[in-house]
Amino acid sequence: MTAISADDGATTTGGVPAPREKTEVPSPDAVVIRRTLAEIEPIADEVTSYFYALLFVQNPWLRDMFPPAMDAQRDRLFGALLTAAEHIDDTVTLTDYLAHLGRGHRKYGTRSEHYPAVGEALMYALERYAPGTWGPEAEAAWVRAYTAISQTMIDAAAADELRAPAWWDAEIVGHERRTSEVAVVTVRPEHPYPYRAGQYASLETPWxxxxxxxxxxxSSPRSDGLLSFHVKAVPAGWVSRALVHRARRGDVIRLGPPGGSMTVDHASDRGLICVGGSTGIAPIKALVEDVAQHGRRRPVEVFFGANRDADLYDLDSFLDLERRHPWLAVRPVVEHFATRGLTGRLPEAVRQFGPWQEFDGYLSGPPQMIRKSVDALVSCGIPADRIRHDFTGTLVPPK
Ligand SMILES: Cc1cc2nc3c(=O)[nH]c(=O)nc-3n(C[C@H](O)[C@H](O)[C@H](O)COP(=O)(O)OP(=O)(O)OC[C@H]3O[C@@H](n4cnc5c(N)ncnc54)[C@H](O)[C@@H]3O)c2cc1C
Structure with a gap:
């Protein structure tokens, strides 16, 4: 549950709070908050462990809302703190971010009365681990910030309650293994599930x-209401391995609300350059379908990257789309010994076919690929604010 976990805050170029203009003068609260954050950053793990320990000791009934293992949760909390602190002055973008977070927390059973407990544990943790910068001024700034943060989340959750369920149970109606590690999982949600092509859902398995x-x-939203996901089982991955190796038709998973802003701007006439690595090609397929459904002939260039030929698990359906749509070009890029496309890595292939200044960029895949592909697209003439991706690492410095 945590009021400030970033679980649903997967960041996007479009959805993430954009960095404030360097020329703006930060507010006194922002200055104080950033000082505290700088002090705790080197010991972030310790601070967050203490925070959770305190939270659970004082409110044992909250423990059941959290995963059994808390490692990832700790990172998310700190990431969300950085995000909120970094953008504390930027009310508009912070409000969007927190509202999304508040809506997403409904699926954990988070209620407004839980927020004070979280705030209290946070203040105690900061007081203990930031002795150099903590004092009445810092405390007042953090209380103000936390009050604003939690109220935004509470309000957004309350408004959402009136129009959408907290989660959707969904029965697996299709499970197709495409490679030894990749499965296409198709589900039927119990209630209609509204989303836009290019978005994602958070998902919980029964295991x-x-x-x-x-x-x-x-895929883009389908008339039969079914939803499909491409899942790659990562080594030692909890959820991905269960979805690929264990899930069967008839199993029921749970979906949180849709998120992400890697969606097509249909008001634009520019082309789309779409770069998808591994199962990152899934939302790209949804985007291509979306463009096709809108019936506007904008050029769409897809680069589909994989380690080996055999990992181009969805290439045939892309080639089929390419045959049907003259505006679409699909280029497979394989790192080692390609027989079905270019040999090399995605960012280099993107550079090779540029310039791209008349295009908007859409990127999906492993974080490293996204970072390098953003650089490649910027160097090929696309301004950073026209490059969209859903990548959780942009605001949290790599450890
Ligand atoms: C916005 C967004 C959309 C996503 N969409 C998809 C999608 O459509 N299909 C898909 O398959 N995944 C997608 N992911 C990744 C997915 O959310 C999980 O992170 C992934 O499936 C691993 O979860 P897990 O529980 O199996 O592994 P975890 O239990 O979280 O991790 C187990 C171990 O694997 C490592 N690990 C995690 N991810 C990877 C990786 N990709 N490669 C190698 N090692 C890894 C971890 O560091 C850890 O050591 C998306 C992620 C984001 C943020």
Missing amino acids: WPRVWRHYSFA
Whole structure:
């Protein structure tokens, strides 16, 4: 539950609070808050462990809302703190971010009365671990910030209650293994599930209760209401391995609300350059379908990257789309010994076919690929604010 976990705050170029203009003068609260954050950053793990220990000792009934293992949760908490603190002055973007977070926390059973307990544990943790910068001024700034943060989340959750369920149970109606590690999982939600092509859902399996992971929708919204995900089982991965190796038709998973802003701007006439690595190609497929449904002939260039030929698990359906749509070009890029496309890595392939200044960029895949592909697209003429991706690492410095 935590009021400030970033679980649903997967960041996007479009959805993440954009960095404030360097010329703006930060407010006194922002200055004080950033000082505290700088002090605790080197010991973030310790601070967050203490925070959770305190929270659970003082409020044992809250423990059941959290996953059994708290490692990932700790990182998310700190990431959310950084995000909120970094953008504390930027009311508009922070409000969007927190509202999304508040809506997403409904699926954990979070209620407004839980927020004070979280705030109290946070203040105690900061007081203990930031002795150099803590004092009446810092405390007042943090209380103000936390009050604003939690109120925004509470309000957004309350408004959402009137129009959407907290979660959707969804029965697996299709499970197709495409490679030894990749499965296409198709589900039927119990109630209609509204989303836009390019978005993702957080998902919980019956085998790992309270462990939620994000998966992108692999098609634009379908008339039969079914949803598809492409899942790659990562080594030692809890949820992905269960979905690929254990899930069967008839199993019921749970979905949180849709998130992400890697959606097509249909008001634009520019082309789309879409770069998808591994199962990152799933939302790209949804975007291509979306463009096709809108019936506007904008050029769409897809680069589909994989380690080996055999990992191009969805290439045939992309080639089929390419045959049907003259505006679409699909280029497979394989790192080692390609027989079905270019040999090399995605960022280099993107550079090779540039310039791209008449295009908007859409990126999906492993974080490293996204970082390098953003650089490649910027160097090929696309301004950073026209590059969209859903990547949780942009605001949290790599450890
Ligand atoms: C917005 C968004 C959309 C996503 N969409 C998809 C999607 O459509 N399809 C999909 O398959 N995944 C997608 N992911 C990744 C997915 O959310 C999970 O992170 C992934 O499935 C691993 O979860 P897990 O529980 O199996 O592994 P965890 O239990 O979280 O991790 C186990 C171990 O594997 C490592 N690990 C985690 N991810 C990877 C990786 N990709 N490669 C290698 N090692 C890894 C971890 O560091 C850890 O050591 C998306 C992520 C985000 C943020």
